[in-house]
Amino acid sequence: MGLLSDPNRRRALTKLLTRLNAPICVMCYLAGVAWFMGLAFEPFTLRTYMSENAMGSTMVEERFPAGERALATGREFAAHKKKVGGMPVDWLVKTMQSRGLEVFTQSFTRKLPFPDENKERYMVRGTNVYGILRAPRAPRTEALVLSAPCSEGNNNNQAVGLLLGLAQYFRSQIHWAKDIIFLVNEHDLIGMQAWLEGYHHTNTTGGDWSPLQGRGGSIQAALSLELSSDVITSLDLVLEGLNGQLPNLDLANLFYAFCQKIGVLCTIQGKLQRNDWDTTSGYSHAAQTMMLMVLKQASGRPWGDHGLFLRYHIEAASIRGINSFRQYKTDTTTIGRLLEGMYRKLNNLLERLHQSYFFYLMPSLSRFVSIGYYMPAFGLLAVILLLQVLNLLVYVGIIDSFLLSPSVLHQPSSPGVLSILTPVVISHMTGVALYTLPILSQEMAVQHFPVSETEAVVLTAIAIYTAGLALPHNTHRLLQGEGTEEGWRVLKLVALLYLAVLLGCTALINFSLGFILALSLVPIAAFITPHTPKALSAAIMVLLSPGCTLLYCVFVFQELQETPVSLQDGWMLFLSVISQGILDHALYGSLVYPLLALLIYPCWLLLWNILFWK
Amino acid sequence: MLQAKAGQFFSSGHTNNWAVLVCTSRFWFNYRHVANTLSVYRSVKRLGIPDSHIVLMLADDMACNHRNPKPATVFSHKNMELNVYGDDVEVDYRGYEVTVENFLRVLTGRLPPSTPRSKRLLSDDHSNILIYLTGHGGNGFLKFQDSEEISNVELADAFEQMWTKRRYNELLFIIDTCQGASMYERFYSPNLMALASSQVGEDSLSHQPDLAIGVHLMDRYTFYLLEFLEDIHPASTANMNDLFKVCPKSQCVSTPGHRTDLFLRDPGNVLITDFFGSVRKVEITMETINLTAPMVKVTSHIKCYREELTVLSSRTKG
Numbered sequence: 001m002g003l004l005s006d007p008n009r010r011r012a013l014t015k016l017l018t019r020l021n022a023p024i025c026v027m028c029y030l031a032g033v034a035w036f037m038g039l040a041f042e043p044f045t046l047r048t049y050m051s052e053n054a055m056g057s058t059m060v061e062e063r064f065p066a067g068e069r070a071l072a073t074g075r076e077f078a079a080h081k082k083k084v085g086g087m088p089v090d091w092l093v094k095t096m097q098s099r100g101l102e103v104f105t106q107s108f109t110r111k112l113p114f115p116d117e118n119k120e121r122y123m124v125r126g127t128n129v130y131g132i133l134r135a136p137r138a139p140r141t142e143a144l145v146l147s148a149p150c151s152e153g154n155n156n157n158q159a160v161g162l163l164l165g166l167a168q169y170f171r172s173q174i175h176w177a178k179d180i181i182f183l184v185n186e187h188d189l190i191g192m193q194a195w196l197e198g199y200h201h202t203n204t205t206g207g208d209w210s211p212l213q214g215r216g217g218s219i220q221a222a223l224s225l226e227l228s229s230d231v232i233t234s235l236d237l238v239l240e241g242l243n244g245q246l247p248n249l250d251l252a253n254l255f256y257a258f259c260q261k262i263g264v265l266c267t268i269q270g271k272l273q274r275n276d277w278d279t280t281s282g283y284s285h286a287a288q289t290m291m292l293m294v295l296k297q298a299s300g301r302p303w304g305d306h307g308l309f310l311r312y313h314i315e316a317a318s319i320r321g322i323n324s325f326r327q328y329k330t331d332t333t334t335i336g337r338l339l340e341g342m343y344r345k346l347n348n349l350l351e352r353l354h355q356s357y358f359f360y361l362m363p364s365l366s367r368f369v370s371i372g373y374y375m376p377a378f379g380l381l382a383v384i385l386l387l388q389v390l391n392l393l394v395y396v397g398i399i400d401s402f403l404l405s406p407s408v409l410h411q412p413s414s415p416g417v418l419s420i421l422t423p424v425v426i427s428h429m430t431g432v433a434l435y436t437l438p439i440l441s442q443e444m445a446v447q448h449f450p451v452s453e454t455e456a457v458v459l460t461a462i463a464i465y466t467a468g469l470a471l472p473h474n475t476h477r478l479l480q481g482e483g484t485e486e487g488w489r490v491l492k493l494v495a496l497l498y499l500a501v502l503l504g505c506t507a508l509i510n511f512s513l514g515f516i517l518a519l520s521l522v523p524i525a526a527f528i529t530p531h532t533p534k535a536l537s538a539a540i541m542v543l544l545s546p547g548c549t550l551l552y553c554v555f556v557f558q559e560l561q562e563t564p565v566s567l568q569d570g571w572m573l574f575l576s577v578i579s580q581g582i583l584d585h586a587l588y589g590s591l592v593y594p595l596l597a598l599l600i601y602p603c604w605l606l607l608w609n610i611l612f613w614k
Numbered sequence: 615m616l617q618a619k620a621g622q623f624f625s626s627g628h629t630n631n632w633a634v635l636v637c638t639s640r641f642w643f644n645y646r647h648v649a650n651t652l653s654v655y656r657s658v659k660r661l662g663i664p665d666s667h668i669v670l671m672l673a674d675d676m677a678c679n680h681r682n683p684k685p686a687t688v689f690s691h692k693n694m695e696l697n698v699y700g701d702d703v704e705v706d707y708r709g710y711e712v713t714v715e716n717f718l719r720v721l722t723g724r725l726p727p728s729t730p731r732s733k734r735l736l737s738d739d740h741s742n743i744l745i746y747l748t749g750h751g752g753n754g755f756l757k758f759q760d761s762e763e764i765s766n767v768e769l770a771d772a773f774e775q776m777w778t779k780r781r782y783n784e785l786l787f788i789i790d791t792c793q794g795a796s797m798y799e800r801f802y803s804p805n806l807m808a809l810a811s812s813q814v815g816e817d818s819l820s821h822q823p824d825l826a827i828g829v830h831l832m833d834r835y836t837f838y839l840l841e842f843l844e845d846i847h848p849a850s851t852a853n854m855n856d857l858f859k860v861c862p863k864s865q866c867v868s869t870p871g872h873r874t875d876l877f878l879r880d881p882g883n884v885l886i887t888d889f890f891g892s893v894r895k896v897e898i899t900m901e902t903i904n905l906t907a908p909m910v911k912v913t914s915h916i917k918c919y920r921e922e923l924t925v926l927s928s929r930t931k932g
Contacts (some may be wrong), residue, residue, distance in 0.1 A: 012884040053643060054641065054642070054643050056643055056829075057823075059823040059828055059829070060825060060828045061825035061826050061828075061831075133679060136680075137678075137680045137685070138680040174679050174681070174683060174685070175680070175682065175828075177679075177680035177681045312805060347681060348643065348681060348828065349641055350641060350642070374848060557622070
């Protein structure tokens with residue numbers, strides 16, 4: 001007889017399942033973590049290569065000559081910026097027009113839900129200036145974008161200067177098949193969001209901006225330039241965008257290929273590549289680079305001005321010039337040549353970049369891990385949840401009743417629907433409160449307590465989060481009678497399935513976020529029952545809750561960036577991370593904060609309810 | 615001496631020359647395929663075949679592509695010495711008209727009555743035809759325009775149709791693609807000679823990149839073929855064995871192949887100009903014709919030129 005139709009074998013199978021459940025789960029967890037850490041080991045990664053045939057190799061002659069003139073323009077821009085005290089719109093319009101571009105401006109205003117203490121802004125008003133270089137012989141169907149942010153103080157002046165220098169040089173070439181849009185955006189991401197929304201006629205976040213007068217066709221690729229010094233020692237590539245979306249790997253390959261050709265040092269996550277992969281320090285270097293990328297991707301915020309392009313299926317990356325203490329310096333002409341080469345190759349594109357991977361992790365700039373290789377790490381963690389579900393199904397009796405013959409049907413005492421539904425509803429309502437109340441009640445909080453608006457929002461959020469811990473005691477005061485033994489099992493079944501679906505969907509879109517949440521939530525989801533020692537379990541649950549996971553990630557991130565922080569500074573950083581997360585959601589539509597508040601936190605509260613089930 | 619040369623003139627048996635030159639790939643990064651075809655076109659025109667006898671099929675326009683930094687030119691060498699596009703190129707099938715169906719219809723003559731003369735291969739049983747194909751190919755197929763392929767079986771059948779309809783006297787087939795030798799494996803009609811740039815399992819490589827234009831300009835095989843043809847003039851006596859030696863493995867990296875088993879004559883006796891040029895056949899006669907005499911019935915003077923050939927050769931031998 002078959003394995004599943006033979007009752008004796010079935011019983012043996014289910015006995016095996018329930019007996020070995022805990023060891024298998026532990027092994028899966030360790031295997032998942034080991035698989036993930038093994039991704040950074042060089043023999044398990046693949047070397048990057050150009051997949052797009054139309055772009056081919058770096059076979060192009062770069063002749064950009066005017067690096068010094070670009071720096072002079074940058075200094076002029078700095079002077080005008082200081083004179084005007086913001087973005088020198090008139091000077092930019094005049095300069096771009098003199099270079100033969102079609103110049104347009106866009107003004108925008110934005111009121112943040114609460115003041116942003118990191119960038120010190122609340123009511124934001126600004127203007128974007130962009131000039132379109134029309135392709136000499138082509139129809140205006142496609143475009144490429146080169147942007148530089150207009151930042152305060154002495155930042156990014158050289159970037160704007162180089163942008164204008166390249167505009168002048170590109171204008172004299174006749175081989176452009178796509179329009180090139182040179183964009184200078186004010187207030188970095190807010191300006192970029194306004195420009196992109198205006199360009200694509202969407203309005204997802206409720207900003208107020210004037211419509212764009214000039215357009216250039218559908219944008220195929222974009223690069224954002226950040227350059228704050230006259231000479232640099234290396235170029236850093238920033239890929240992570242909004243909601244953890246990454247540009248097509250071919251863009252990173254193109255950048256790397258040109259850096260190799262021209263001889264500029266290039267880094268990713270600010271770390272230079274090492275050749276000694278077989279030593280421990282070499283491996284840990286690659287692992288650190290990969291962990292930085294994972295943490296940045298999990299945060300769901302755009303790490304450069306390019307981050308907002310990705311949502312419109314425009315492959316974009318940010319290039320940041322870094323000037324550190326190294327002997328060999330690269331001048332602006334060379335950076336201009338690199339950008340010229342990249343744009344000439346992007347010019348050859350016939351379709352959007354689609355041949356290479358969209359989901360990948362990079363332990364270094366020349367090595368990558370694709371989704372097919374890293375997903376099993378998450379899969380191993382998700383299997384734990386499924387094993388626990390099967391285990392619970394055996395206990396609840398559902399599995400046995402199918403497997404055993406009808407005469408021996410086991411009648412489970414089904415718990416009342418209300419006793420299951422109530423914790424679910426109350427957890428989700430707490431989640432909704434966590435999502436909406438901080439911003440809504442900031443005025444009230446400011447009136448009653450001596451804190452600023454930002455602090456009010458963040459502290460309200462933490463207060464609601466902690467208040468949720470007191471819920472189980474109060475829920476049971478509402479419900480008359482005691483919950484049954486079956487009750488918590490069904491609730492745990494619901495919670496496990498819910499968590500599995502949630503984490504699975506998150507991992508598909510943003511693997512890093514899904515994996516980090518799985519790392520902390522799967523152990524507690526798997527092993528929590530009302531019968532485990534209460535004090536210890538409660539402590540572990542709080543330590544592994546989403547909020548504390550965020551706290552650890554902040555500390556780990558600082559460690560990896562080689563700027564470790566003390567507990568006090570770490571706490572302040574944690575508070576600012578929460579406020580930035582809420583702002584990102586309000587301004588750009590980042591989904592991390594709603595995901596954590598509305599879905600992950602209620603799920604954790606369900607598990608907390610289970611722990612305190614009476 | 616003159617009579618010996620005359621003997622050589624009439625040994626091939628053809629009276630006119632045609633050329634069908636096809637570039638099957640489009641897109642800017644396939645610049646080299648268009649440059650290949652235009653190089654052969656240029657040589658063939660230079661050696662005497664007029665545009666009316668050339669069917670030129672180019673799947674894309676490189677000269678006027680937006681990405682061409684030197685508009686209206688197609689170069690074959692990175693020093694920009696030779697603009698193979700020239701001033702008088704006449705493209706018969708352009709862009710999306712270059713399809714497998716159109717190619718086969720041109721070869722077999724099965725075109726709708728409205729097709730203009732310039733798009734027809736009006737060959738007869740005394741025509742020597744040169745067919746040159748270039749593009750991306752594989753084992754047994756040639757890719758046309760990214761969406762269709764022609765297989766070696768179809769090509770062999772098309773040539774058989776041409777033979778049955780007496781549309782050629784002798785046919786030289788040159789193909790410059792990856793695994794090109796697979797395309798002539800299935801030929802079975804007589805009087806076909808074939809050359810390919812690479813064997814099955816080998817890739818044909820491109821010759822040199824041009825950094826100013828940003829693409830590869832030519833494929834290796836056609837580059838050395840062009841170099842070889844530049845030395846040929848209408849009166850040269852180079853024969854097919856010299857053509858087989860073009861682009862050895864040291865220069866081409868791939869191994870060029872050829873097939874002569876279906877060809878009735880010995881390749882050593884076949885002149886390059888039999889296919890690449892349009893050498894006018896001159897009939898040398900020793901008789902004087904009295905033009906002032908009254909008109910005589912012409913029929914007695916009309917003989918098959920083959921008879922004259924045998925008469926002439928018997929005269930010279932005797």
